[in-house]
Amino acid sequence: MNNPTMTAFTIILTAALYIVSRKIWLKTQNALLAPLLLSTTAIIIIFHYSGITFEQYKPGKSIMTFLLGPATVGLALPLYQNRRVLLNTFIPILVGVVCGSLATVTTAVLLAKWSGLDALLVKSIATKSITAPIAIEISRIIGGDPPIAVAFVVFTGTFGSMIGASFLSVCKITNPVARGLAMGVTAHGQGTATILHEGQTQGAMAGVAMALAAIFTSFIAPFFIPLLLK
Numbered sequence: 001m002n003n004p005t006m007t008a009f010t011i012i013l014t015a016a017l018y019i020v021s022r023k024i025w026l027k028t029q030n031a032l033l034a035p036l037l038l039s040t041t042a043i044i045i046i047f048h049y050s051g052i053t054f055e056q057y058k059p060g061k062s063i064m065t066f067l068l069g070p071a072t073v074g075l076a077l078p079l080y081q082n083r084r085v086l087l088n089t090f091i092p093i094l095v096g097v098v099c100g101s102l103a104t105v106t107t108a109v110l111l112a113k114w115s116g117l118d119a120l121l122v123k124s125i126a127t128k129s130i131t132a133p134i135a136i137e138i139s140r141i142i143g144g145d146p147p148i149a150v151a152f153v154v155f156t157g158t159f160g161s162m163i164g165a166s167f168l169s170v171c172k173i174t175n176p177v178a179r180g181l182a183m184g185v186t187a188h189g190q191g192t193a194t195i196l197h198e199g200q201t202q203g204a205m206a207g208v209a210m211a212l213a214a215i216f217t218s219f220i221a222p223f224f225i226p227l228l229l230k
Contacts, residue, residue, distance in 0.1 A: 003059065006052075006056050006059075006060075007059040007060045007063070008060075009060075010052070010056070010057050010059075010060035010061070011060040011063060011064060013043070013046070014039070014043060014060065014064065017039040017042045017043060017046075018035055018036075018039045020039075021033070021035040021036075021038035021039040021042070022035040024038065025038070026197075031162040031163055031166060032162070034158065034161055034162040034194075036157075036158050036161065036190055037158055037162065040158075078196070078200035078201075078203045078204040078207070079204040079207055079208065081200055081204070082200060082201050082204040082205070085177060085201060085204070085205075086204070086205075086208060089177055093177070093181060093205070093208065093209070093212075094212070096178075096181050096185075096209075097181065097185055097208075097209050097212040097213050097216065098216060100181070100182070100185035100186065100209070100213065101129075101185060101213045101216050101217050101220075102220075102224075104128070104129040104185065104186060105126055105127075105129070105217065105220075105221065105224065105225065105228075106228060108125050108126055108128055108129070109122060109125070109126045109225060109228040109229065110228060112125045112126075113228070113229065119143075119229070120143070120144060120145055120148075121148065122229065123139065123142050123143050123144035123145075123225065123229070124139055124144035124145045124146075124148040124149040124152060125149075125152050126138075126139075126142070126144065126221065126225045126228075127139055127144070127149050127152070127153065127217070127221065128149075128152040128153055128155070128156040129153075129156055129185065129186050129187070129188065129213070129217075130153070130188060130213060130214045130217050130218075131153070131188045131189055131210060131214050132150050132153045132154070134214045134217070134218050135149045135150065135153045136149060136150060137218070138217070138218060138221045138222070141221075141222050142221065142222060142225050142226065153188070156186070156187060156188075157187050157188050157189060157190030157191060158190060159187075160183065160186050160187025160188075160190065160191045161183075161187050161190040161191050161193070161194040164182070164183050164186065164187050164191055164194065164195070165179070165183070165194060165195060165198065168182055168183075176198070176199055176201040176202045176205070177201065177202075177205050179195060179198065179202050179205075180192075180195055180201065180202035180203065180204065180205025180206040180208075180209065181205050181206070181208075181209040182209075183195040183202070183206045183209075184205065184206035184207060184208065184209025184210040184213065185209045185210070185213045188210045188213075188214075189210060191206060191210075192206035192207050192210055
């Protein structure tokens with residue numbers, strides 16, 4: 001295949017596998033069959049046996065990654081439809097996001113540090129609960145490794161989207177605003193996409209939480225994370 005054909009093929013394959021994985025998850029509601037986990041596993045297996053390399057996949061990946069930005073704008077619709085909820089509970093939402101962001105960074109750094117991990121890994125893990133583009137920049141600033149940071153971001157989002165909603169239910173957290181905030185702060189984009197299936201209020205609050213957490217963390221991380229490392 002020439003490059004344009006390969007790029008088109010990888011994009012179509014990725015989209016098709018995600019659509020199929022999503023339908024399987026919606027039908028089974030099995031956490032182990034989460035769309036991202038299932039589709040990623042399928043892509044790895046197909047590429048392994050077909051001989052397609054990551055270098056061949058990169059052009060298509062870059063296009064799909066670029067499209068994530070415009071796609072995120074879609075969250076504006078449920079946010080607009082739930083604007084009254086946001087305005088009426090903005091202070092509690094802000095407090096929740098700040099506390100949640102501090103908690104995720106603190107627990108990540110301290111647990112990694114107490115586990116005896118290398119300082120580079122600790123700094124890279126610190127940004128696991130914010131969206132990848134911001135995690136990359138923060139990781140560079142604090143001396144972490146951006147590729148490792150992205151790996152932890154993806155793992156956190158995948159794991160959070162798999163068990164987050166069920167864990168909140170076990171904890172008897174039923175308020176849609178609280179559920180959305182929790183998923184947005186801890187599992188960023190993937191958690192937001194998952195909780196959106198519960199309702200537009202949950203999805204809107206998760207989108208707000210994801211954005212506010214990223215902004216807040218980007219301001220405090222360069223000072224707060226080195227403090228935790230001391």
